[in-house]
Amino acid sequence: MSRMSRAVIDVDGTKRPVPIHGPEAFEGMRAAGRLAALTLDHVTPLVRAGVSTGEIDQAIERFMREHGGIPATIGYPHREQPNNPFPAASCISVNHVVNHGIPSFEKKLKEGDTLNIDVTVILDGWYGDTSRMFIVGRPEKVPVKARRLIKTTYEAMWAGIRAVRPGATLGDVGHAIQKVAEAQGFSVVRDFVGHGIGRVFHDAPEVRHFGKPGEGLRLEPGMFFTIEPMINAGRAGVKILPDGWTTVTRDREPSAQFEHTVGVTEDGVEVFTRSPAGFEQPPYAS
Numbered sequence: 476m477s478r479m480s481r482a483v484i485d486v487d488g489t490k491r492p493v494p495i496h497g498p499e500a501f502e503g504m505r506a507a508g509r510l511a512a513l514t515l516d517h518v519t520p521l522v523r524a525g526v527s528t529g530e531i532d533q534a535i536e537r538f539m540r541e542h543g544g545i546p547a548t549i550g551y552p553h554r555e556q557p558n559n560p561f562p563a564a565s566c567i568s569v570n571h572v573v574n575h576g577i578p579s580f581e582k583k584l585k586e587g588d589t590l591n592i593d594v595t596v597i598l599d600g601w602y603g604d605t606s607r608m609f610i611v612g613r614p615e616k617v618p619v620k621a622r623r624l625i626k627t628t629y630e631a632m633w634a635g636i637r638a639v640r641p642g643a644t645l646g647d648v649g650h651a652i653q654k655v656a657e658a659q660g661f662s663v664v665r666d667f668v669g670h671g672i673g674r675v676f677h678d679a680p681e682v683r684h685f686g687k688p689g690e691g692l693r694l695e696p697g698m699f700f701t702i703e704p705m706i707n708a709g710r711a712g713v714k715i716l717p718d719g720w721t722t723v724t725r726d727r728e729p730s731a732q733f734e735h736t737v738g739v740t741e742d743g744v745e746v747f748t749r750s751p752a753g754f755e756q757p758p759y760a761s
Contacts, residue, residue, distance in 0.1 A: 496699055506598055516751060524585050528584070536565075566606075573664060586611055587616040605736060607750075607756075628704060630655050635652040646686035646690030646691040649685045650686050663705075680698070706730065712726070
């Protein structure tokens with residue numbers, strides 16, 4: 476059986492079905508995850524001063540379609556504004572933008588900027604979702620705090636991934652992330668979370684990037700979800716801009732995010748969205 480559902484108590488106290496996937500689903504997710512990662516590899520050379528975020532987004536859409544994929548974010552519905560679907564093939568969030576930055580041909584990158592590029596591709600019905608941080612130009616032109624934030628966010632994501640195994644809880648995952656971030660004096664964004672994924676873009680369970688050991692959903696082999704901590708250099712507070720999508724830090728301090736899609740295996744975790752080029756954290760040699 477490739478998929479079945481089991482009712483569990485999700486973190487909001489409601490019963491939501493958390494899909495349990497079989498071997499065929501793992502194959503589908505490996506392919507979708509690889510294409511998502513390849514897409515980020517492909518646009519890495521474009522991340523340079525003078526290039527617009529719209530140009531990068533255009534290259535992302537072209538690459539996905541040329542490789543049999545569909546950009547999942549184009550036309551994605553807004554939960555509260557039905558006439559305001561997301562307009563682009565990626566989210567590109569620069570400096571103090573936390574997430575859901577809308578690419579623009581007017582927004583040109585400059586040396587010293589930091590940015591997150593978040594892509595989700597649909598391949599043969601499966602969703603691959605991943606994001607990475609990038610820096611523009613020479614590393615020494617990026618403020619020290621921003622460089623330290625990027626490194627810490629990467630380490631926090633991997634601390635969460637390493638906590639995934641059968642019998643562990645989502646509280647274990649969130650606690651591992653929170654511990655790394657707060658040890659460096661940074662804040663974990665509470666307003667946005669990771670999510671279940673598979674043949675549905677956003678599914679159960681909800682994956683918080685903070686928590687207490689032993690609390691929350693107990694993990695079982697066959698569960699798929701994203702781990703995507705958003706870490707702020709200042710306070711955790713965020714606000715959404717009038718476009719309805721772009722989220723920024725309230726104190727205008729920088730924010731960073733990394734994201735992988737993972738599956739719980741019989742003895743641990745499989746990461747579906749590792750970079751085939753080995754691009755793990757910036758600066759990337761392209």
